[in-house]
Amino acid sequence: MNEMDIQTVTLERQGAVLVATVDNPPVNALSHSVRAGLVDAVEALESDPQAKALVIVCAGRTFIAGADIREFNKPLKEPRLGVLIERLDRCEKPVIAAMHGTALGGGLEIALACSYRVALESARFGLPEVKLGLLPGSGGIVRLPRLIGVEEALAMISQGNQVDAEHALETGLLDEVMADDLRAGALAFAERIVAEGGAIRRTSDLPVPTIEPGFLDAKRAEFAKKFKGLDAPQIAVDLVEMMSTTPFQEAAAREYATCKELIASPQSQALRHLFAAERAALKIDGVPAEVEPREIRTVAVAGPGVMGRGIAICFLNAGYPVVLLGKDEENLSKGVGGIRKILESGVKRGRMTQEAADEQMSHLTPTLDYADLGAVDLVVEAVTEDLATKKDVFARLDAALPDRAIIATNTSFLDIEALASSVTRPENVAGMHFFNPANVMKLLENVRAGRTAPDVLATITSVGKKIGKVPVMVGRSEGFVANRMLSKRSREAQFLLEDGATPQQIDKVLSGFGFPIGPFALADLAGMDVMAAARKARLAGMTPREQACDIVDKLAAAGRLGQKTGAGYYLYGDDRKPQPDPAVDELLAAHRAERGLPQREITDEEILERCLYAMVNEAAKIIDEGAAARPGDIDVIWTNGFGWPTHLGGPMFWANRIGLPNVKAALEKYSALVGEEYFRPANLIESLVAEGRGFYD
Ligand code: COA
Numbered sequence: 001m002n003e004m005d006i007q008t009v010t011l012e013r014q015g016a017v018l019v020a021t022v023d024n025p026p027v028n029a030l031s032h033s034v035r036a037g038l039v040d041a042v043e044a045l046e047s048d049p050q051a052k053a054l055v056i057v058c059a060g061r062t063f064i065a066g067a068d069i070r071e072f073n074k075p076l077k078e079p080r081l082g083v084l085i086e087r088l089d090r091c092e093k094p095v096i097a098a099m100h101g102t103a104l105g106g107g108l109e110i111a112l113a114c115s116y117r118v119a120l121e122s123a124r125f126g127l128p129e130v131k132l133g134l135l136p137g138s139g140g141i142v143r144l145p146r147l148i149g150v151e152e153a154l155a156m157i158s159q160g161n162q163v164d165a166e167h168a169l170e171t172g173l174l175d176e177v178m179a180d181d182l183r184a185g186a187l188a189f190a191e192r193i194v195a196e197g198g199a200i201r202r203t204s205d206l207p208v209p210t211i212e213p214g215f216l217d218a219k220r221a222e223f224a225k226k227f228k229g230l231d232a233p234q235i236a237v238d239l240v241e242m243m244s245t246t247p248f249q250e251a252a253a254r255e256y257a258t259c260k261e262l263i264a265s266p267q268s269q270a271l272r273h274l275f276a277a278e279r280a281a282l283k284i285d286g287v288p289a290e291v292e293p294r295e296i297r298t299v300a301v302a303g304p305g306v307m308g309r310g311i312a313i314c315f316l317n318a319g320y321p322v323v324l325l326g327k328d329e330e331n332l333s334k335g336v337g338g339i340r341k342i343l344e345s346g347v348k349r350g351r352m353t354q355e356a357a358d359e360q361m362s363h364l365t366p367t368l369d370y371a372d373l374g375a376v377d378l379v380v381e382a383v384t385e386d387l388a389t390k391k392d393v394f395a396r397l398d399a400a401l402p403d404r405a406i407i408a409t410n411t412s413f414l415d416i417e418a419l420a421s422s423v424t425r426p427e428n429v430a431g432m433h434f435f436n437p438a439n440v441m442k443l444l445e446n447v448r449a450g451r452t453a454p455d456v457l458a459t460i461t462s463v464g465k466k467i468g469k470v471p472v473m474v475g476r477s478e479g480f481v482a483n484r485m486l487s488k489r490s491r492e493a494q495f496l497l498e499d500g501a502t503p504q505q506i507d508k509v510l511s512g513f514g515f516p517i518g519p520f521a522l523a524d525l526a527g528m529d530v531m532a533a534a535r536k537a538r539l540a541g542m543t544p545r546e547q548a549c550d551i552v553d554k555l556a557a558a559g560r561l562g563q564k565t566g567a568g569y570y571l572y573g574d575d576r577k578p579q580p581d582p583a584v585d586e587l588l589a590a591h592r593a594e595r596g597l598p599q600r601e602i603t604d605e606e607i608l609e610r611c612l613y614a615m616v617n618e619a620a621k622i623i624d625e626g627a628a629a630r631p632g633d634i635d636v637i638w639t640n641g642f643g644w645p646t647h648l649g650g651p652m653f654w655a656n657r658i659g660l661p662n663v664k665a666a667l668e669k670y671s672a673l674v675g676e677e678y679f680r681p682a683n684l685i686e687s688l689v690a691e692g693r694g695f696y697d
Pocket of ligand 1 (some may be wrong): 027067068069070104128130279
């Protein structure tokens, strides 16, 4: 073992059974010391005549959760995982993996190379490498299908989904499940195996299961749609096909070679960046790790509109009792009905049982009376987006809530400081900005106001995680981060229409880039009335060109409200597929004529650059202003909020890869073409380029 390593594997013999305990917090990742320690354990087993079997068990919250991601960018130190796996596979005495928590990636591969696998009934199992743009490289692909069949194995390898212990027992992944005391149970299991003769079982000796003709091609087609732009799920299918026709050792070598190639691939680098960025985003500036979040037992949602309903469902789903505060009977009963409808549709789609939906409804307490908020720990305010209305609600909340209660506004663009100033305890005020539909969208922009207390910031972060969101802390800024950047992309998309592009050309370029939907098809979904109202609200702050760029208003005035009226930027038939409409071309031509704008050919490159660089430049300003703490936070926001393709790592990661000098040059080009006020490079970009640095240096 390397002298620099801390010892993370301890060995102890109990009777005929050697027990290797891995203790490498926080998740027992397969750092060098763990790999080396387990090789030592196998050697100890083989060399000790008294030892007849080995149990591998882990301390702490989980069995081995995979390779140590922090070691990926460093030179590989032997023994690599494959060497350990090979030693386990060849071992002449039985080895038993005893699993709890999450046995993931290389952790599961170790278990697959053991003779036997036992686990706690709460344990979960998975090969999540694909989520990092990787694939298992040490036997996951060559062993798992042999053990549980191709279909089950491919689902785990290509989608990275986890299975529970009950399922794992059924499929043959596990030999035994125990309710508690894993260590004692695993020891007893091992003693029994020894008593029965200590049989060895090698997964590598199992026959390759047959694959139904057409099965793999069907999976390729399915994954191309489901994992648009991602390489690893497709390569997973290729490797499963390869393992089915290749001798074990050769297949294992090819599996490893592919994994090594993938580690160096741009897609994996981007996805690993996002993994780290999501975790870094949870560390909040000015909130030391020892700051304890406040205890949240009961939540209230003020305002049972569309957003309020979705927000209430997020908390109900996570098991919180929710008080739903309405302004009048009609408003409240509509809200309750809306929540019931969403839960019922979850039942219809098989996402939850009727009992679970009923139970959640029983945790909802509708009220019109602020006096019912006396025991509430957190209120999410989601009333009408109007400062006076919100201030009025804040004043009433202030009077009704206990001193410790947090008031989090879901405002999209109002000034949070003005709201904080309207209560007696501004330190309890923050923002929790959800995205529509709130019960579906993963992103949660938490907003810190000037006086928000550190434990309030810690609380909204931990609560955000508990309700299954990806929380990112942002600061005061109009539209915060996600919408402020989106508004720049929308501006350029509109200007590009004025300059001569068509909605379908722009949508094609952006969905071709990897967004799930183009901006105009998306606007048709949201509704032109909604888009026109949003434009009206922001009109005063716009430049003269933006104010005059009223295509949205013209479409709305023509009754083209989008999908709901069968026409918007596109025409919609019964299949709801957007079709280009000559009437829109005419409307755009008339608009250009009215504005005296010449139409020119717009290249796809110009569309992409103007739409995306406008966002990157705005993000750089946001960082400069301190409204986002780091470029990685912007990447997390855009990949979770507005479908930025994950394999491109987020807008800042993408721009950084292009190189900031190139980004700056493009911004200067569009400054000259579109206007300085739209594309002047942000100070941050100027200074980083001058210093020869990138966003992450
Ligand atoms: N290698 C190194 N560090 C890891 C790690 C890994 N494979 N998996 C998690 N960690 C670290 C996280 O970065 C985090 O560190 P931090 O506290 O400094 O931010 C810490 O362990 C806790 O992880 P977190 O994800 O916040 O905890 P959780 O309880 O929500 O989830 C897991 C635990 C194991 C389910 C989750 O971390 C996970 O899915 N990890 C990745 C597993 C994986 O992909 N393995 C295959 C790698 S090829």
